[in-house]
Amino acid sequence: xxxxxxxxxxxxWPSVQCFISFGFHLIPRLSSIVPESCLLIVVGLLxxxxxxxxxxxxxxxxxxxxxxYLLPPIILDAxxxxxxxxxxxxxxxxxxxxVVGTLWNAFFVGGLLYGVCQLEGHRLVTVDLxxxxxxxxxxxxxxxxxxxxxxxxxxxxxxxxxxxxxxxLLNDAVTVVLYHLFEEYSSVGSITVMDVFLGIxxxxxxxxxxxxxxxxxxxxxxxxxxxxxxxxxxxPLFVFVYSYMAYLSAEVFHLSGIMALIAxxxxxxxxxxxxxxxxxxxxxxYFLKMWSSVSDTLIFIFLGVSTVAGPHEWNWTFxxxxxxxxxxxxxxxxVGLTFVINKFRIVKLTSKDQFIIAYGGLRGAIAFSLVYLxxxxxxxxxNMFLTAIITVIFFTVFVQGMxxxxxxxxxxxxxxxxxxxxxxxxxHTQFLDHLLTGIEDICGHYxxxxxxxxxxxxxxxxxxxxxxxxxxxxxxxxIAFYHKMEMKQxxxxxxxxxGAKFPSALPSTVSMQNIQPKKxxxxxxxxxxxxxxxxxxxxxxxxxxxxxxxxxxxxxxxTLVADPYEDGWNEILIKRKKMKELEKKMNNYLTVPAPPPDxxxxxxxxxASDPQAWGLKSVTESIxxxxxxxxxxxxxxxxxxxxxxxxxxxxxKASKEEEGGLTMKVPSPTNQRKDKTADEDNxxxxxxxxxxxxxxxxxTAEEEDEDxxxxx
Amino acid sequence: MGAxxxxxxxxxxxxxxxxxxSIEQIKNLHNRFMYLTQDEDTxxxxxxxxxxxxxxxxxxxxxxxxxxxxxxxxxxxxxxxxEIGFEEFVTVLSxxxxxxxxxxxxxxxxxxxxxxxxxxxxxxxDNDGIITLDEYRRVVEELLSSYExxxxxxxxxxxxxxxLEVASVTVGQMGPDEFYEGITxxxxxxxxxxxxxxxxxxxxxxxLDTRTMQCxx
Numbered sequence: 032x033x034x035x036x037x038x039x040x041x042x043x044w045p046s047v048q049c050f051i052s053f054g055f056h057l058i059p060r061l062s063s064i065v066p067e068s069c070l071l072i073v074v075g076l077l078x079x080x081x082x083x084x085x086x087x088x089x090x091x092x093x094x095x096x097x098x099x100y101l102l103p104p105i106i107l108d109a110x111x112x113x114x115x116x117x118x119x120x121x122x123x124x125x126x127x128x129x130v131v132g133t134l135w136n137a138f139f140v141g142g143l144l145y146g147v148c149q150l151e152g153h154r155l156v157t158v159d160l161x162x163x164x165x166x167x168x169x170x171x172x173x174x175x176x177x178x179x180x181x182x183x184x185x186x187x188x189x190x191x192x193x194x195x196x197x198x199x200l201l202n203d204a205v206t207v208v209l210y211h212l213f214e215e216y217s218s219v220g221s222i223t224v225m226d227v228f229l230g231i232x233x234x235x236x237x238x239x240x241x242x243x244x245x246x247x248x249x250x251x252x253x254x255x256x257x258x259x260x261x262x263x264x265x266x267p268l269f270v271f272v273y274s275y276m277a278y279l280s281a282e283v284f285h286l287s288g289i290m291a292l293i294a295x296x297x298x299x300x301x302x303x304x305x306x307x308x309x310x311x312x313x314x315x316x317y318f319l320k321m322w323s324s325v326s327d328t329l330i331f332i333f334l335g336v337s338t339v340a341g342p343h344e345w346n347w348t349f350x351x352x353x354x355x356x357x358x359x360x361x362x363x364x365x366v367g368l369t370f371v372i373n374k375f376r377i378v379k380l381t382s383k384d385q386f387i388i389a390y391g392g393l394r395g396a397i398a399f400s401l402v403y404l405x406x407x408x409x410x411x412x413x414n415m416f417l418t419a420i421i422t423v424i425f426f427t428v429f430v431q432g433m434x435x436x437x438x439x440x441x442x443x444x445x446x447x448x449x450x451x452x453x454x455x456x457x458x459h460t461q462f463l464d465h466l467l468t469g470i471e472d473i474c475g476h477y478x479x480x481x482x483x484x485x486x487x488x489x490x491x492x493x494x495x496x497x498x499x500x501x502x503x504x505x506x507x508x509x510i511a512f513y514h515k516m517e518m519k520q521x522x523x524x525x526x527x528x529x530g531a532k533f534p535s536a537l538p539s540t541v542s543m544q545n546i547q548p549k550k551x552x553x554x555x556x557x558x559x560x561x562x563x564x565x566x567x568x569x570x571x572x573x574x575x576x577x578x579x580x581x582x583x584x585x586x587x588x589x590t591l592v593a594d595p596y597e598d599g600w601n602e603i604l605i606k607r608k609k610m611k612e613l614e615k616k617m618n619n620y621l622t623v624p625a626p627p628p629d630x631x632x633x634x635x636x637x638x639a640s641d642p643q644a645w646g647l648k649s650v651t652e653s654i655x656x657x658x659x660x661x662x663x664x665x666x667x668x669x670x671x672x673x674x675x676x677x678x679x680x681x682x683x684k685a686s687k688e689e690e691g692g693l694t695m696k697v698p699s700p701t702n703q704r705k706d707k708t709a710d711e712d713n714x715x716x717x718x719x720x721x722x723x724x725x726x727x728x729x730x731t732a733e734e735e736d737e738d739x740x741x742x743x
Numbered sequence: 744m745g746a747x748x749x750x751x752x753x754x755x756x757x758x759x760x761x762x763x764x765s766i767e768q769i770k771n772l773h774n775r776f777m778y779l780t781q782d783e784d785t786x787x788x789x790x791x792x793x794x795x796x797x798x799x800x801x802x803x804x805x806x807x808x809x810x811x812x813x814x815x816x817x818x819x820x821x822x823x824x825x826e827i828g829f830e831e832f833v834t835v836l837s838x839x840x841x842x843x844x845x846x847x848x849x850x851x852x853x854x855x856x857x858x859x860x861x862x863x864x865x866x867x868x869d870n871d872g873i874i875t876l877d878e879y880r881r882v883v884e885e886l887l888s889s890y891e892x893x894x895x896x897x898x899x900x901x902x903x904x905x906x907l908e909v910a911s912v913t914v915g916q917m918g919p920d921e922f923y924e925g926i927t928x929x930x931x932x933x934x935x936x937x938x939x940x941x942x943x944x945x946x947x948x949x950x951l952d953t954r955t956m957q958c959x960x
Contacts, residue, residue, distance in 0.1 A: 373844075377841045377942070377945050377946075377947055378841070378942045378945075379844040381844075448937060453908055453912075453934070454901065454904055454905045454908055455905050455908055455909060455934045455935070456934075456935065456937065456938055458882070458883060458886065458901075458905060459862070459935055459938060460938065461886055462802065462862075462882070462886060463862075463938075463943060463944060465800055465801055465802045465886070466802065466806060466862075466865075466944075467839070467944070467945075467946055468800060469797055469800045469802065469803060469806040470806070470836070470839055470946055471946050472794055472796040472797045472800070473779075473791060473794060473797065473806075473810075474772070474775060474836065474946065474948070475775045475778070475779075476947075476949060478946055478947055479947075480946070481796070484799075484800075488799065507887055507889075509883075509886060509887060509901065510887075510897060510901070513900075513901050513904065
């Protein structure tokens with residue numbers, strides 16, 4: 032008996048979900064027409080219907096469960112991965128839509144419905160103005176869950192996505208205030224001007240209070256993460272716990288929980304990510320995605336089931352009127368607001384944009400739960416409200432959700448750009464930021480860039496020092512981005528098995544050599560070779576490389592030709608510290624292998640420069656190189672690696688020998704180190720350990736799909 | 744100012760037509776110009792250096808130079824001027840004017856090209872039409888100059904990586920003996936084509952009088 036509840040939750044619902052996903056992907060055509068949310072609702076309907084047939088009472092979506100357990104993961108996922116840059120750039124627009132738009136919707140729908148009720152007579156006359164307004168306020172809020180579910184699949188451009196999505200998140204405060212306002216006052220019976228004023232104050236308190244609560248918890252989480260370097264395993268827990276606490280605290284005080292959660296996630300992210308290990312970051316990311324996905328599915332299924340279960344009262348006039356007024360209100364609201372907003376925007380919203388924004392105003396489970404919370408004593412027409420809301424939700428999710436994709440294609444709305452961020456784009460984005468700030472200063476007005484710059488400066492000077500551990504607090508964004516990019520490349524190369532194919536579109540044979548200005552030819556220790564001989568040697572080396580590439584020490588492309596002696600000793604010592612950090616971070620990854628074997632650049636490099644020079648040292652030289660170790664210094668695996676390397680080294684040497692001509696000396700790491708890096712202490716131990724064969728990924732290689740930016 | 748009140752009006756209209764600003768905006772910019780030059784006729788580098796907010800900007804040198812660069816004035820000439828008048832001031836600022844809402848695609852492309860040209864000129868300091876590795880390195884160094892702990896090697900590594908990327912994307916296959924001179928304007932346009940310069944490289948020129956806002960000095 033005691034297992035019944037957990038059994039039903041953990042047994043039935045996830046299996047239903049698995050079944051759906053399975054079926055969904057078996058019939059690919061279906062997934063391109065019908066968004067997943069629709070399908071889930073249908074499944075919910077079926078399940079509910081089944082249960083009714085069997086005679087059991089289908090469980091209804093309890094509001095408590097919904098608000099406490101199902102909603103937070105989705106919102107946290109959204110808030111944590113919120114694209115801050117676009118969000119803040121469009122904040123004014125988003126706020127206008129969220130606040131003014133929702134208010135307009137609420138009063139328009141509520142007011143007109145009241146009018147219709149009065150006109151209609153008989154059953155509907157009992158519905159008073161306040162109830163109508165309450166209903167209007169509940170139904171007018173765009174739902175983040177539904178928006179996410181539908182918009183995720185259509186890959187619309189970032190501007191529209193953030194506008195609709197941001198609106199759905201921020202209108203929670205408005206909804207909460209209006210809901211409580213009307214709920215309280217409908218028992219009283221009337222509203223005075225004072226109440227309206229109080230309502231505005233209440234709104235400010237609710238929204239700002241929610242944000243402040245979220246920000247406080249976010250800062251606490253960031254601060255905690257600063258000290259977690261010894262307890263890496265539970266780092267993700269802090270993120271989740273603090274966020275949930277932020278949500279609960281806000282809800283306890285009747286503040287906007289959603290805004291608290293968003294603020295918490297957005298505030299803590301840049302600092303937490305600078306502090307936590309890569310694995311923790313992956314854990315957080317996947318847990319968030321998992322939970323939000325489960326919640327999402329459950330919500331829609333429950334919605335379907337509740338439709339079958341819930342007490343219904345169908346009233347044609349009311350329901351139809353609701354539907355029509357909602358749509359009309361949305362369109363009018365968007366068009367009117369855009370007209371005003373465009374006066375202040377640099378990038379104006381076109382009518383295509385307006386259409387998508389209006390069309391993307393989906394309603395969802397939040398509205399349903401809010402109506403469900405209403406007590407029948409105060410609201411005799413509650414069941415009618417429920418029916419109407421369900422109809423509107425169904426309409427928006429099914430009709431609008433299904434048709435939005437063909438419409439997007441039809442109207443040729445710009446889609447999201449899938450291209451990866453390149454270092455050039457990053458450099459120029461930063462450059463542009465500073466440039467525009469400078470021009471604003473010259474023109475003499477405090478614009479968007481000016482304030483952003485001030486905030487960044489404040490952040491750099493004070494906040495980062497407190498919240499980020501160690502050296503990373505001083506790391507500029509460009510460097511961080513560069514590190515991340517290098518790491519991504521390394522991971523990708525590992526995943527592709529170190530094959531000749533590079534992840535980038537075209538295998539490019541351009542290497543550092545082509546870029547460096549020509550240096551005067553250094554004294555060759557080797558005898559001068561004739562052109563023909565060189566060609567021969569190159570050919571031999573090329574074929575060898577294909578075989579032994581994987582067994583040789585690999586290099587970052589950037590260190591290939593750099594003359595290691597050029598920079599001097601001091602540099603090495605200074606860089607040592609940085610290298611230590613990098614090593615710590617990249618304990619489990621491999622180095623970026625050398626350029627493709629067909630390019631003779633490696634051979635050429637080895638001919639031209641001192642053969643001993645390319646070794647561990649050149650890797651140490653350049654800071655941003657990713658150096659990888661197979662295992663951490665204390666792991667027993669390391670011992671084997673050295674042996675393995677020794678063996679492989681000798682193997683390659685042997686195979687080289689027979690080819691004749693030049694032998695590529697694979698320098699023994701210990702010798703190298705003794706020569707060059709006498710001063711460096713034993714922390715350099717890890718370097719000895721070589722990368723294992725790229726052909727054998729081994730147990731620690733991680734499967735990652737780094738589609739999300741690590742840092743904003 | 745003073746006596747020549749009617750003169751500037753015609754000049755303003757000319758400028759408005761040439762640069763695309765409205766008369767109101769030009770008037771405001773004129774007020775700002777007068778404020779910066781302390782009522783002199785021409786703007787010199789030191790006037791711009793006096794703006795205190797600008798002093799915190801890591802790339803202020805390049806921004807100031809851009810105002811005195813002949814290439815941005817629409818002339819074919821190369822080199823720098825020592826002082827500029829109001830017309831040149833507005834011309835440079837017109838690069839940051841947001842495109843009007845109903846601009847045709849062709850015009851948008853031209854606008855984008857112009858803005859990218861402005862950026863290119865900022866990087867290409869020796870006027871040879873190519874951004875060499877050294878010039879790019881200097882750009883990255885200046886960007887990172889506000890962080891004291893970052894040494895030159897990091898900037899070097901980043902700019903090397905960036906150049907490598909440009910070369911890989913635009914040229915693709917290069918033999919080991921070939922030397923990649925630098926980024927040409929066409930390649931520059933290619934690598935930045937996804938950044939949507941025409942919508943990003945804009946600032947808001949208000950129609951209100953900005954004189955009342957005390958900023959800068």
